[in-house]
């Protein structure tokens with residue numbers, strides 16, 4: 001299908017990005033690229049729901065809209081794609097985008113199985129394009145501050161790690177019946193797995209033991225719906241981690257990470273929306289973050305700014321952005337976290353601990369080099 005032209009204004013910014021999937025997350029990424037990310041322009045949007053894509057494009061001044069991602073991949077003007085379609089399409093879209101020579105930013109998970117993801121990552125490697133996965137927590141100020149401390153050895157040898165996700169809710173999940181199976185591991189806890197891996201850098205996740213249930217929507221338990229989970233993870237350096245998730249925290253969006261080690265403890269996670277506090281006759285209170293796009297507004301912007309800067313550097317032959325610690329989540333990180341999520345699914349099915357599939361050697365080396 002051909003593009004539907006929105007307007008003919010020329011776009012001059014250096015990295016021309018095509019968005020694939022413009023729903024909840026894609027629309028926010030679109031706005032970030034169009035308005036907040038330096039050195040990038042939103043050149044096109046692809047979504048089978050073309051009417052809503054057109055409305056978004058018009059509001060952002062984006063020139064091209066199509067129902068078919070293939071139009072973006074065939075467009076020689078597009079340098080890079082941001083994939084924010086449903087997860088079941090991710091691996092195939094990464095493969096096709098890489099084959100078309102496009103740099104790829106993909107929302108998590110990068111795939112739903114290791115075979116399809118390995119094929120996609122092989123296509124990325126073969127094409128020599130830049131690949132980044134949407135593990136946005138790494139870009140939050142407090143998580144970066146914690147990572148900086150960990151890289152400096154403040155906590156010493158990691159012994160216990162903790163990461164949690166509590167999604168905002170009102171005590172019920174209205175669209176629960178439409179939530180794909182195993183979402184709690186593949187799309188929610190996968191963020192926590194990356195946080196733990198990043199905080200425990202240099203160690204590989206060896207084994208997981210997952211316990212999960214439908215505690216918010218117990219009537220959907222028999223259909224296999226899961227809204228609550230706790231995972232114990234053993235790492236190759238001996239550290240033991242716990243990741244937990246729940247889909248309905250009445251007080252808002254609650255994300256935390258922690259490393260306890262031989263020399264001390266480092267924590268990340270912002271409990272209140274701002275530093276303001278109310279002291280009244282009833283006591284002390286504060287506002288809490290309510291949505292992911294509030295808590296992680298800056299992080300979502302910065303991850304795309306990092307992506308655009310790295311793509312520009314690769315294209316221009318200049319050094320990529322660098323800092324005091326590993327930041328950009330890439331192929332090895334996407335693969336490692338997905339292997340943990342898949343092992344959790346097996347663990348729930350079997351009712352016991354399950355080994356995490358080891359990454360191919362090339363990806364392990366990749367991770368050690370901090371790529």
Ligand SMILES: NC(=O)c1ccc[n+]([C@@H]2O[C@H](COP(=O)([O-])OP(=O)(O)OC[C@H]3O[C@@H](n4cnc5c(N)ncnc54)[C@H](O)[C@@H]3O)[C@@H](O)[C@H]2O)c1
Pocket residue numbers: 020021022023024025026046047048049069084085086087089107108109134135136187292
């Ligand atoms: N990083 C985060 O914090 C975060 C938060 C929310 C969602 N996500 C991820 O973003 C992805 C999208 O989630 P969402 O909540 O925006 O879902 P959504 O359902 O709101 O949006 C998905 C969009 O993709 C479109 N689509 C369907 N098939 C497509 C295809 N083949 N090509 C292009 N577009 C297609 C749909 O029409 C829809 O507009 C998921 O992988 C999800 O895990 C990440």
